[in-house]
Amino acid sequence: MQLIAMVVASPNPMRNEKILAIDLPMIDLSADRSEVGKLIVRACEEYGFFKVINHGVPEGVIAEMEQESVNFFEKPLAEKQRAGPANPFGYGCKNIGFNGDMGEVEFLLLHTNPLSIAQRSKSISNDPSKFGSAMNNYIRAVRELACEILDLMAEGLWVRDPSYFSKMIKDVENDSFFRINHYPSCCNNNTTRVGFGEHSDPQILTILRSNDVGGLQISPDHGVWIPVAPDPAAFCVNVGDVLQAMTNGRFVSVRHRALSDSSQSRMSMAYFGAPALQARVSAPPEMVTINRPSLYRPFTWAEYKATAYSLSLGDNRLDLFINCKDDDHKKLLD
Numbered sequence: 001m002q003l004i005a006m007v008v009a010s011p012n013p014m015r016n017e018k019i020l021a022i023d024l025p026m027i028d029l030s031a032d033r034s035e036v037g038k039l040i041v042r043a044c045e046e047y048g049f050f051k052v053i054n055h056g057v058p059e060g061v062i063a064e065m066e067q068e069s070v071n072f073f074e075k076p077l078a079e080k081q082r083a084g085p086a087n088p089f090g091y092g093c094k095n096i097g098f099n100g101d102m103g104e105v106e107f108l109l110l111h112t113n114p115l116s117i118a119q120r121s122k123s124i125s126n127d128p129s130k131f132g133s134a135m136n137n138y139i140r141a142v143r144e145l146a147c148e149i150l151d152l153m154a155e156g157l158w159v160r161d162p163s164y165f166s167k168m169i170k171d172v173e174n175d176s177f178f179r180i181n182h183y184p185s186c187c188n189n190n191t192t193r194v195g196f197g198e199h200s201d202p203q204i205l206t207i208l209r210s211n212d213v214g215g216l217q218i219s220p221d222h223g224v225w226i227p228v229a230p231d232p233a234a235f236c237v238n239v240g241d242v243l244q245a246m247t248n249g250r251f252v253s254v255r256h257r258a259l260s261d262s263s264q265s266r267m268s269m270a271y272f273g274a275p276a277l278q279a280r281v282s283a284p285p286e287m288v289t290i291n292r293p294s295l296y297r298p299f300t301w302a303e304y305k306a307t308a309y310s311l312s313l314g315d316n317r318l319d320l321f322i323n324c325k326d327d328d329h330k331k332l333l334d
Contacts, residue, residue, distance in 0.1 A: 018224045026234065029148070030054035037156030040149065044247075048239040048254030049218050049228075052149070055235050057141045062209065065138040068131050069267060072124055073106065073182040083108065083123040090120065104260045105183050105195045112139045112176040112271070139178060142207045142235075142271040143169060149237060150205065150273075157247065159284050165246060168204060173276035175301060176203070181268045183215060183260035195260035199313040200253040201240040202304060203274040208236040210268035219255040241318050242275065242304065245296045248287035253318070277302040297323040 025043035029036060029052050043050035072080065077093070084091035086109050093106040110120055117132050117139075125131035150166035159165075169176055183195040195215065210216065216228040216236070228236060244253040260266060275281065282298040299321055308317050 016223070020224060020226050022226050024218075024226065024228060025050035026231075027052050028054050029056070033152070034155070037152045040152050041156035041250075044153065044239050044243075044251040046252075047218065047220055048244075048252035049236070049256075051231060051234040051236055052145075053234050055145050056148075057145055057235070061134075061137050061141050064134040065269060066211075066267070068125065068134045069108075069180045069182075069269065072108065072131075072180075073267070080106070083120070089116070090123075104186075104193045105181050105258070107182065108180045110135070110178045112143070112174075112178050135178065138269075139176075139271065143176070143273070145235065146205060146207050146271065146273045149207075153243075153247075153251075157250070157286065159286050161284065164284050165204065165243065168275040168279055169273040171276045171279065173278075175274040175277055175305070177272045177274065179270045179272065181258065181266075181270070183258065183266040185261060185263055185265045193260045194257060195266070196258040197313060198255055198257045200255050200317075201238065201272060202242065202308040202317060203240040203272040204242045204246075205240050205273050206236075206238045207271040207273070208238070208268055210236075211266060213261055213264045213266040215259045215261060215266045216268070217257055217259065219257075220252075225257075240272070241308075242281055242301065244318060245281055245299075245321065246283055246287075248283040248292060249295045250287065274305075275301040277305070294323050296321045 024047060025039065027036060027039050027043065027050055040050065072083075080091050080093070082091075084093075086092035086107070089109050089111060091106070091108055108124065110117060114132075114136055117135050118128070121128035121132040121135070146169060147166040150169070151162045154162045154164050154166075163170075168174065181196065186193075198219065208216075210230055212230045212232055214227060214230050217225040218228060218238070219225050238256065239251045239253050241253045244251050258266070258268070277300065279301050280298055281301060281304065283294060283296070288294050296318065304317070304321070307320060311317055
């Protein structure tokens with residue numbers, strides 16, 4: 001994701017905020033399919049976020065991608081900069097987006113198109129074919145996981161076409177991204193910094209994995225934050241703006257941020273499943289009723305993406321696509 005990060009200036013981002021210790025939904029994908037669909041729908045309505053285990057992504061595929069990522073970030077800065085600047089793809093360090101915003105993070109942002117990966121790998125790795133192979137294998141596996149989860153969502157919502165959501169990221173022209181974030185440790189102990197500021201993801205959904213260092217937090221309500229405990233056996237899944245629109249507001253595009261630990265470095269890998277640029281985004285007929293009319297006007301991913309890039313990361317982009325009066329919209333979402 002190459003959107004702008006709004007970083008909290010205070011050295012203590014938790015000041016005047018409420019931190020809740022809540023066990024977020026953990027869903028076993030090997031359980032009864034109909035029950036899994038119901039659990040996913042409930043999690044998306046309540047939190048816009050859940051974790052999955054027994055996800056089917058091979059450990060070897062994960063380990064290889066993680067090792068390639070570690071190898072890159074361990075390079076001297078001058079070598080890493082050969083893969084940048086991120087415009088939008090490539091290597092970035094602290095500068096996020098195009099408007100001068102800063103974060104305590106360095107990252108690689110890549111398109112998931114295999115040809116793009118092959119080209120970018122030349123400036124990322126001393127062994128481009130090895131890096132490209134690791135990334136293509138990982139993308140293939142997490143895309144399959146994302147499609148399975150989207151199909152389960154559709155089944156849980158009783159959408160007649162179970163591939164209504166997943167076919168958008170199966171499209172060969174899909175505009176999905178892959179981002180590897182590295183949040184370095186620092187010598188100043190007892191300091192919590194904002195690595196990536198509060199935002200929601202504009203795409204359909206995000207599949208995220210991190211190392212065993214915490215830092216991810218989600219915000220179910222303004223000023224309220226829930227820390228997400230790291231779990232090496234699980235993937236984190238969160239709803240994006242497009243999926244909120246496609247479920248007619250039933251699912252919540254969760255706002256989240258990443259804090260960086262002063263004593264330990266954190267690394268995360270995120271797959272952002274997105275439609276093709278000209279794909280038309282609209283809710284299926286089953287999501288629109290007399291009591292719940294269409295909340296958002298139809299739009300293309302290209303239109304929404306352009307709007308997202310024109311705004312600050314913390315802005316509520318979907319508000320610009322509301323199809324009814326604000327009061328009605330809020331009432332339906334409550």
